[in-house]
Amino acid sequence: MTQKIGVIGIGHAKFGKRKDATIRELAHEAVKPALEDAGITTTDIDAAVIGVAGDEFAAQGSSGALIHDYIGMKNKPMFRVEAACATGSAGIRAAWSLIKAGLAETVLVVGAETMTQVGSPKATELMAKAGDTRWEYPFGITFPGFYALMATAHMHEYGTTREQLSMVSVKNHKYGVLNPYAHLQREVSLEEAVKSLTICHPLNLYDCCLISDGAAAVILANEEKAKKLCDTPVWITGLGSASDTMMISERQTLTSLTATRLAAEKAYRMARVSPDDIDVAVVHDCFTIAEIMAYEDLGFCKKGEGGKFIEEGQSYIGGERPVNMDGGLKAKGHPLGATGVSMTVEITRQLRGEANKRQVSGAEIGLSHNVGETGQYCFVHIYAR
Amino acid sequence: MKFGYVSWLPQTELVSKFIEELKNKRLMGTQCKQCAAKYLPPRAHCKCGSHEMEWFEAPKTGKILTYTLVTFGPESMAKYAPYIIAVAELDDGSRLLAHITGVTPKTLKVDMRVQVVSHHVTEDRIVYKFRPTE
Ligand SMILES: [Zn+2]
Numbered sequence: 001m002t003q004k005i006g007v008i009g010i011g012h013a014k015f016g017k018r019k020d021a022t023i024r025e026l027a028h029e030a031v032k033p034a035l036e037d038a039g040i041t042t043t044d045i046d047a048a049v050i051g052v053a054g055d056e057f058a059a060q061g062s063s064g065a066l067i068h069d070y071i072g073m074k075n076k077p078m079f080r081v082e083a084a085c086a087t088g089s090a091g092i093r094a095a096w097s098l099i100k101a102g103l104a105e106t107v108l109v110v111g112a113e114t115m116t117q118v119g120s121p122k123a124t125e126l127m128a129k130a131g132d133t134r135w136e137y138p139f140g141i142t143f144p145g146f147y148a149l150m151a152t153a154h155m156h157e158y159g160t161t162r163e164q165l166s167m168v169s170v171k172n173h174k175y176g177v178l179n180p181y182a183h184l185q186r187e188v189s190l191e192e193a194v195k196s197l198t199i200c201h202p203l204n205l206y207d208c209c210l211i212s213d214g215a216a217a218v219i220l221a222n223e224e225k226a227k228k229l230c231d232t233p234v235w236i237t238g239l240g241s242a243s244d245t246m247m248i249s250e251r252q253t254l255t256s257l258t259a260t261r262l263a264a265e266k267a268y269r270m271a272r273v274s275p276d277d278i279d280v281a282v283v284h285d286c287f288t289i290a291e292i293m294a295y296e297d298l299g300f301c302k303k304g305e306g307g308k309f310i311e312e313g314q315s316y317i318g319g320e321r322p323v324n325m326d327g328g329l330k331a332k333g334h335p336l337g338a339t340g341v342s343m344t345v346e347i348t349r350q351l352r353g354e355a356n357k358r359q360v361s362g363a364e365i366g367l368s369h370n371v372g373e374t375g376q377y378c379f380v381h382i383y384a385r
Numbered sequence: 386m387k388f389g390y391v392s393w394l395p396q397t398e399l400v401s402k403f404i405e406e407l408k409n410k411r412l413m414g415t416q417c418k419q420c421a422a423k424y425l426p427p428r429a430h431c432k433c434g435s436h437e438m439e440w441f442e443a444p445k446t447g448k449i450l451t452y453t454l455v456t457f458g459p460e461s462m463a464k465y466a467p468y469i470i471a472v473a474e475l476d477d478g479s480r481l482l483a484h485i486t487g488v489t490p491k492t493l494k495v496d497m498r499v500q501v502v503s504h505h506v507t508e509d510r511i512v513y514k515f516r517p518t519e
Contacts, residue, residue: 120457121457121459121460121463122460124457124458124459124460125459125460125461128459133392133393133394134388134392134394134400134426135426135482136482137389137391137392138388138389138390138391138392138512139389139390139470139482139483139484139512140390140391140455140458140459140461140462140465140466140468140470141455141470141482142455142457142458142459144457145453145455145470148453148455149451149452149453149470149472150451151453152451152452152453152495153450153451153495156451156495198454198456199456199457200453200454200455200456200457201453201454201456201490202453203453247482248472248482249472249480249481249482250480251480254450254451254472
């Protein structure tokens with residue numbers, strides 16, 4: 001019988017503008033509760049996978065080595081992963097693979113990023129450099145700019161409205177208030193969201209995720225260890241990953257992320273579930289249009305009906321498919337390396353029934369969806385109690 | 386001469402040749418001799434693995450697929466902001482991302498016909514950009 005692999009410990013640092021901590025302290029803030037949650041110490045961990053997207057943000061090279069040593073993992077195997085905004089989920093996938101390959105029984109995944117110390121113009125610059133530096137970056141296209149191109153195309157092709165984009169923001173702010181680890185804990189009205197400052201037309205301030213500092217940690221174990229150490233393991237039953245062209249001008253479509261569709265297909269097949277079976281999901285809402293495209297590309301609704309899906313409230317608790325109960329990247333924040341790990345933390349909480357006021361009652365099957373850059377990377381994980 | 390409003394990559398033979406042609410108002414791509422795949426902007430190697438590439442001249446007319454008005458650009462582009470970036474599909478099916486001028490966000494529409502023109506940003510910098518036809 002093949003062994004299942006499960007989440008046995010989760011920890012989450014407070015996301016936000018963290019002037020009080022650097023990347024090492026944030027990592028500690030996430031790892032400590034994860035170890036306590038699993039009821040183990042670092043001596044029980046065989047290896048670590050550390051996700052940090054960019055060295056320039058923290059002004060620290062080899063952040064993986066720094067974090068690994070700081071959290072007390074000296075002499076144990078470790079490597080760092082990078083998949084832009086999907087770094088954290090790449091880490092979960094790598095840890096899962098290590099266990100599956102028999103190289104480790106328990107693996108600690110840490111995702112961390114400090115982004116606020118460089119300031120917004122510089123952060124925008126650093127993220128823009130993750131685009132094609134020969135042919136697209138030289139035009140000053142930004143990260144919001146790329147998604148704005150997709151938003152314009154989606155609005156043109158499917159009639160998605162300004163209000164529908166803002167409705168995603170309203171929902172995620174509403175749930176962010178209920179997440180004590182979220183960067184922004186403030187509700188926003190539809191009117192306020194619609195009228196906010198334009199960043200890259202048609203996207204405005206409330207369409208864009210926050211620039212944040214933060215960290216999250218997850219401990220994975222094989223079935224035997226998980227059952228021994230944990231009363232409520234959450235199993236990772238499906239993993240899918242795919243990629244796409246570096247240049248957005250080479251994409252066949254600008255209204256869908258092909259990498260999401262391909263990754264989701266693989267994950268659903270592996271977990272033997274369909275989109276209808278998903279009780280709760282966290283999706284990559286770096287921009288509101290990204291969440292609308294995710295509804296469609298993950299099969300939560302038909303292509304082109306993502307706008308209607310949010311307008312009908314289907315992604316709220318009580319709707320057809322609750323999405324981003326943790327506030328999403330929009331309200332919770334998006335410290336690049338931490339985001340994917342934080343997604344696994346949230347789904348684990350939901351499936352354990354520990355999400356308090358934002359709990360989707362009776363959730364048994366969950367999904368996390370993490371996009372790197374503008375779809376160059378995508379990871380979809382499916383979880384079950 | 387360098388390509389782009391901002392850039393720091395070293396100039397390769399491919400880019401130098403592309404820029405020379407662009408100065409003469411020609412938009413050049415490369416095509417793979419093995420599998421016939423076409424690339425605009427050009428590449429030195431094909432995604433099929435071949436390095437046998439030949440130059441072709443791309444059409445300079447097409448239509449807008451999508452656009453955005455960038456109000457807050459990267460730090461390095463601050464002096465150019467705001468600017469409109471569009472993706473256009475040229476008449477041979479190639480797609481290109483560039484600035485568009487001669488329009489306002491209000492007059493700009495998806496499917497609008499555009500032409501590709503060479504544009505000297507400064508004495509030592511050149512780009513291609515879109516302008517409405519007619
Ligand atoms: Zn070829």
